[in-house]
Amino acid sequence: MSITTTIGVVGTPRDRVDGRLKVMGAATYPIDVNLPGLAYAALVQSTVTSGRIGHIAADAAERAPGVLAVIAHLNTPSLARGPITPIGPQPLPPFQSDAVLHYGQHVAMVVAETMEQAMAAAALIEVTYQRDTPVLSFDDPRTSPVFHPWTPDTVRGDAPRALATADVQVRETYTTTNNANSPIGLFATVAAWDGDALTVHDTTQYPHAVRDSLAAAFGIDPAGVRVLVPFVGGAFGAGLRVWPHVTLAALAARVTKRPVKLVLTRAQMFTSVGHRPNTIQQLALGASRDGQLTAIEHVSTSSIGMADELINLITHGTPNAYACPNVATRATQIRQSIPIPGFMRAPGEAEGSFALESAIDELSYALGIDPIELRVKNHAHVHPESGLPWSSNALLDCYRLGADRFGWSARNPGPRSMRNGRHLVGYGMARAALIAYQPPCKAIASIRRDGTAFVRSGATDIGPGPYTVMTMLAADCLGVPIERVQFGLGDSAMPKAPQEGGSGLTGALGNAVHDVCVALVRAFVKLVSDDGASPIKGCRLEGITVRDGGIQITDDPARFETYAAILTRHGLDEMTIEAESAPPGETPAATMIARGGRFVPFTVPSTGARAHAGGYAAHFVEVHVDPYLGTVRVARVVSAVDGGRILNPKTARSQIIGGIAMGIGMALLEETVSDRTGRLATTSLAEYVVAANADVREVDVLFVGQPDSMTPLGTKGIGELAITGMAAAIANAVYHATGTRVRSLPISIEKVLGNDDPRTKGSEGGIL
Ligand code: MOS
Numbered sequence: 122m123s124i125t126t127t128i129g130v131v132g133t134p135r136d137r138v139d140g141r142l143k144v145m146g147a148a149t150y151p152i153d154v155n156l157p158g159l160a161y162a163a164l165v166q167s168t169v170t171s172g173r174i175g176h177i178a179a180d181a182a183e184r185a186p187g188v189l190a191v192i193a194h195l196n197t198p199s200l201a202r203g204p205i206t207p208i209g210p211q212p213l214p215p216f217q218s219d220a221v222l223h224y225g226q227h228v229a230m231v232v233a234e235t236m237e238q239a240m241a242a243a244a245l246i247e248v249t250y251q252r253d254t255p256v257l258s259f260d261d262p263r264t265s266p267v268f269h270p271w272t273p274d275t276v277r278g279d280a281p282r283a284l285a286t287a288d289v290q291v292r293e294t295y296t297t298t299n300n301a302n303s304p305i306g307l308f309a310t311v312a313a314w315d316g317d318a319l320t321v322h323d324t325t326q327y328p329h330a331v332r333d334s335l336a337a338a339f340g341i342d343p344a345g346v347r348v349l350v351p352f353v354g355g356a357f358g359a360g361l362r363v364w365p366h367v368t369l370a371a372l373a374a375r376v377t378k379r380p381v382k383l384v385l386t387r388a389q390m391f392t393s394v395g396h397r398p399n400t401i402q403q404l405a406l407g408a409s410r411d412g413q414l415t416a417i418e419h420v421s422t423s424s425i426g427m428a429d430e431l432i433n434l435i436t437h438g439t440p441n442a443y444a445c446p447n448v449a450t451r452a453t454q455i456r457q458s459i460p461i462p463g464f465m466r467a468p469g470e471a472e473g474s475f476a477l478e479s480a481i482d483e484l485s486y487a488l489g490i491d492p493i494e495l496r497v498k499n500h501a502h503v504h505p506e507s508g509l510p511w512s513s514n515a516l517l518d519c520y521r522l523g524a525d526r527f528g529w530s531a532r533n534p535g536p537r538s539m540r541n542g543r544h545l546v547g548y549g550m551a552r553a554a555l556i557a558y559q560p561p562c563k564a565i566a567s568i569r570r571d572g573t574a575f576v577r578s579g580a581t582d583i584g585p586g587p588y589t590v591m592t593m594l595a596a597d598c599l600g601v602p603i604e605r606v607q608f609g610l611g612d613s614a615m616p617k618a619p620q621e622g623g624s625g626l627t628g629a630l631g632n633a634v635h636d637v638c639v640a641l642v643r644a645f646v647k648l649v650s651d652d653g654a655s656p657i658k659g660c661r662l663e664g665i666t667v668r669d670g671g672i673q674i675t676d677d678p679a680r681f682e683t684y685a686a687i688l689t690r691h692g693l694d695e696m697t698i699e700a701e702s703a704p705p706g707e708t709p710a711a712t713m714i715a716r717g718g719r720f721v722p723f724t725v726p727s728t729g730a731r732a733h734a735g736g737y738a739a740h741f742v743e744v745h746v747d748p749y750l751g752t753v754r755v756a757r758v759v760s761a762v763d764g765g766r767i768l769n770p771k772t773a774r775s776q777i778i779g780g781i782a783m784g785i786g787m788a789l790l791e792e793t794v795s796d797r798t799g800r801l802a803t804t805s806l807a808e809y810v811v812a813a814n815a816d817v818r819e820v821d822v823l824f825v826g827q828p829d830s831m832t833p834l835g836t837k838g839i840g841e842l843a844i845t846g847m848a849a850a851i852a853n854a855v856y857h858a859t860g861t862r863v864r865s866l867p868i869s870i871e872k873v874l875g876n877d878d879p880r881t882k883g884s885e886g887g888i889l
Pocket of ligand 1: 326356357358359361464465466467468621622623624
C-alpha cells in the first residue's frame with residue numbers, strides 16, 4: 122500500500138506560468154530591451170522590384186541631427202551567409218552588392234541617437250535605380266524552376282494508368298495566394314558588442330540558428346555570440362530564418378560601437394520576415410464506383426525568391442494521406458521577383474491540404490458518397506508506403522466523435538439544401554494530418570539546496586506554452602511542487618534546442634526535459650545508495666515515488682527524504698544533469714519513464730517495427746452565406762484532434778483555436794496583393810485582413826486518441842494541425858451552402874458571387 126500526496130499536474134488544464142507577467146506588461150520582448158547608450162537603426166527599402174542600385178544620395182541624412190552612420194552596400198564589409206540548419210538554408214546576407222531582387226529589399230540603413238532621428242534621416246536618403254523588368258508570373262519565359270532536394274517527387278504504383286482506367290475521376294486546379302505572418306509583436310533586434318563578443322536580443326524562434334548565422338556573418342566564434350529571447354510576441358514561422366535585418370542590427374552596432382536597436386515597421390514586416398508563397402496545384406483523383414481511391418496525382422508549383430532556397434512541403438502529406446496504391450507527387454518552385462518567402466504556420470501542409478481535401482470533397486459529390494464515409498473507406502490503416510502499423514492513429518475516432526459533436530447527421534447532402542433565414546447554410550469537413558517530427562534537443566536540470574528545481578533549454582516560447590507545459594512536466598517527473606519549479610528558455614547559452622516550429626517542440630523539448638529529470642532523480646538515487654544516514658538508502662528507481670520535493674520508498678511511506686536534505690547532508694549546493702532526448706524509436710538514456718511520480722520500464726517500438734505517426738484531426742465547419750452579399754461567415758467549428766498525450770488541455774486547446782483563426786483568415790480573408798510592377802499594395806493590417814474576434818465564433822475542440830508509443834512522452838505535434846485542412850473544410854462548406862466550388866483562396870465575395878453554373882445557381886432568394 123503506498124500513498125502519494127503529489128497531485129500530477131500533467132494532463133490537467135493549467136494557466137500559463139507566464140500569464141501574469143504578460144498581463145502585467147512585465148514580460149520583456151526584444152522590442153522592450155533598453156541598454157545604456159542605445160542607438161537606433163532605421164532601414165531604407167527598395168522602391169523598385171528588380172534592377173540595380175544606381176546612386177545613394179546620403180549627404181542630407183548624414184548631416185541630419187543625431188545621425189551616427191549611414192550604411193549601404195558600398196561601405197559594408199563582406200558578410201558570410203549563415204550555415205544551413207536542419208530546416209534549410211538562410212537568406213543571403215544583406216548589403217553585399219548593388220543588385221535589387223525584390224520590392225522592399227533593404228538598401229541602406231541609418232543609425233542615430235533616437236528612433237525618430239533615424240527614421241527622419243532615412244526618409245532623406247534618395248536612391249536611384251536601374252530598373253529591370255521583374256519576373257512576376259510562373260509562365261515568364263525568363264524564370265527558372267527549382268527542384269527541391271528536400272521534397273523529392275514521389276511515385277508509388279502507376280498513377281497515370283490507374284487514373285486512365287478509373288470509374289470516376291476528379292481533375293481540378295487549386296490555387297492559394299501569398300499570405301503574410303502578422304504577429305502583433307513587431308520583429309526587433311537589439312545588438313551589443315563587447316570586443317568580439319556579441320549579445321543579441323532578437324525576435325526569433327531559433328536562438329541557436331541566429332547565433333550560428335551571426336558568427337558566420339562576422340567571422341567570429343559562435344561561443345562568443347549570445348542570443349536572448351525570453352518572450353517572442355508571436356511569429357508563426359516568421360522567426361524561423363535569420364533575416365537580413367538581424368545581421369544589419371549587429372552591423373550597425375559594430376560600425377557605431379554602440380548598442381543598436383532595430384525595429385521593423387508594420388509595413389516592413391510584409392517584406393522582411395518571409396511569407397507563405399502562392400501555389401498552383403493540380404490534383405487528380407481516380408476512384409472505383411464504390412468509392413475506393415485508385416489514384417492520386419498532386420503537382421504543385423509555388424514561388425520562391427530570385428536567389429533563395431526554401432523547404433517546400435506542399436505535396437509532402439499526400440502520399441500517405443490515404444490507402445491508395447497509385448500515387449505521384451511533384452513539387453516545383455519557380456523563381457520570382459518577390460520578397461523572400463519563409464515559413465508560415467503548417468508551411469506547405471496548409472496549402473497542400475486545401476487542394477487534396479477539396480478534391481476529396483469533389484469526389485464525394487461525384488460518387489454520391491458522404492464525405493466522411495469516403496474518407497473512412499480510404500483510411501490508411503497502415504502506413505501506405507511502408508505497410509508498417511502506425512505508432513498510433515486515432516483519425517477514425519476524429520471522424521466519428523467529431524461528426525457526433527458537430528451534428529453531421531443533420532446535414533442534408535445536397536448543395537444549397539439548407540437555410541437559416543435568408544442565409545444559405547453549409548456543412549463541410551476535412552481531414553488533417555502532420556508528419557511526425559522530433560528533432561534532437563538538449564536540456565539541463567538542477568535541484569538546489571533550497572528545494573527548488575531549475576530546468577532550462579535554449580528553446581523559445583512563441584506563444585503555445587512551452588514555459589507552462591515544461592514546468593508541469595518537470596514538476597511531475599521530479600516530484601517537486603510546481604510552484605517550486607522554474608523553467609528557463611530563450612537563451613542560446615542554454616543547451617542546444619531546435620526551433621519552435623514544425624509542431625516539433627513539445628516532443629523534442631518535452632522528451633529532453635523528461636529524460637533529464639529522470640536522470641536527475643537517478644543521480645539522487647545513486648547519491649544515497651550507500652548513505653547510512655538516509656532513510657531511503659539503497660533505493661532503486663523502480664521502487665520509489667517522487668513527491669513533495671523528495672523521494673519516498675513506494676511501499677513504505679515513512680521512508681522519505683527531500684532532495685534538499687540529501688544535498689545538505691552531502692554538502693552540495695545543487696545537483697545538475699544535462700541530457701539529450703533520444704530520437705523517436707530509440708530507447709532513451711533514462712530507459713524508465715516517469716508517470717504519476719513512479720518510474721516504470723519503457724520500451725519503444727523501433728522505427729523499423731512501427732511507422733511513427735504524427736497528429737491527426739478532423740475539422741467540421743458550418744458556414745452561413747448571405748446570398749445577396751456573398752459574404753461567408755464561419756458560424757461554428759468543431760475540431761476533433763488526435764494529439765497523442767495532451768500535456769495541458771488548456772494551452773493545447775488554445776493552440777487549436779489559434780490555428781482555426783488562422784485557417785479562417787487563410788480561407789476567407791488573407792491575401793498579399795502586389796501591383797503589376799511587383800510593389801506590395803497591402804502593407805498594413807487595414808489592407809492585409811486577418812481573422813479578428815468577430816470572424817471566429819463558436820469553436821469546439823475535442824482531443825481523442827492515446828499517447829503515441831514511439832517516445833517516452835507520447836505527445837504529437839498539434840501547433841499546425843488546426844490550420845491544416847481548415848481552408849478546405851471551409852471551402853467544402855461553402856460549396857455545400859451555395860453550390861459554388863471556389864478553388865482559389867481566399868474565398869472572397871466576388872468568387873462566391875461568381876457562380877455561373879446553371880446547375881447550381883440559385884433561382885430564388887438572392888443574386889448568388
Ligand atoms: Mo511553424 S511555420 O513551423 O513556426
